[in-house]
Amino acid sequence: MTKTALQFRHNGRDVALFVDGGVNLLVALRESIGDMTPKFGCGQGGCGACSVLIDGELHLSCLTLAETVNGRSVETLDGLKDGPNLHPLQRAFMEQFAAQCGYCTPGMLMAAKALLDRNPSPTRAEVIEAISGNICRCTGYEPIVNAVLAAASSGRARA
């Protein structure tokens, strides 16, 4: 199979790699770059565990051809914290006990970040809408919704 040269920004850093034609972004991130934060849940667009931001917009990396991010910017959970400091969303998830097994957490955090970036003061219904493409098997969603709302209000308090 022919390899395609690919360059994009990965969490603010330029990366260059060769990918096989047809390889999806999730595989490229995990296997070529070694960023294990996006998770493989279903590979069918049904669970949201692989969610990443492409140019600031939420995408399912399992359904995105790696080649399509050439020249664009990809953000994953790995880039969320600021040095040793957790992102307010990560802190809120911790404080609200919003993770049990943690498998959905990377996708949930990226979906929540996409929401708060465009809407810093969401309503409860808007939070539910924003994470409705993400499946969680453990928490019952309530603590996750509460965490996103708490992070939003802590963001407002700082601003």
Added chain:
Amino acid sequence: MAKHRGRGIASINYPIGMNLGGDPSQALVHSNPSGKFTVSLSSIDLGQGMKSVTRQICAETLGVPVEDVYVDTADSDTGPHCMGSFASRGTHRVGNAVMAAAKEARGVMMEAAAEELEVNAADLDTDGRGNIHVKGAPHRSISTKDVAIAAQFKQGKTISGRGIFLVPLSEVNPETGEMSPATCYAHACLVAEVEVDDETGEVAMVRMDSAYELGRALNPRLVEQQLVGGAWMGISHALFETPEPYYPDPAHGPRDFVEYLMPGPGDICPHDIAVLERPAADGPFGAKGPGEMCANPVLPAVANAIFNAVGVRMDELPITPEKVLRAIKAQGGARPQARR
């Protein structure tokens, strides 16, 4: 065509663990020369908090800070045997085994400290902050780290302990059929309120109110987390999930992950939970366990709420819109019962 509200209640008694041949779990505890302790288990933490709660139990029993305890559940091939993390048995069975192991390790630690301080071990106590001192004379003390170093390099002692907790097989009385399958029961009661659409057969959760009695809550936040998440799983089993096809032909059933239905964040409802603590006589620090049982009362409560709303008795899970619709049709329309 209308939407009908209904309320249903269910109560459960839940036996902690299982007993079909005896139900044992083992634990080993040992100190490193750094004065930190390792708990070795084969019990798996899937996110329920097994590691956190056994860490707390070990630290409390040893009398050391919780930060000084590490729980290793790495490998069931090499670790001490455990029946597994199921049947709400983790905190109760594994917790008891950890407690026994930590007690034995504490005995050795106190002996080693006594040798260093040249006193009787019975006169020593821990302060929970990493020091061992003579009772009534806090200045005559030694750190657990120094005790661990002395035991390892000077005294040639292992500060370690073994623990097992076994609920033995209960014989069945051949005449009466009587047996005691469990030593410890948790209890719960849950009220579910639903809204049933008699045109689509859809059941929406409106709210839940519950009370759980599960012994002492060793880690209240983790208990709450289990109860919230477990109730979601109860909704899921009541209304959504099935590996069995629910249409006449198996080809029309769910084929993959995407078609296997589960409630999403939009399908949940407010849930008010009261936790009642009645310490269990044979539980570690009185704990029972909030595992599997947190999903159980939801299913009968939802079925009862549907009966209350539209008068149909659903006795097959999951209660899908199609089943509700067929049942309503069979009885010639929705028959809301007296509001309860």
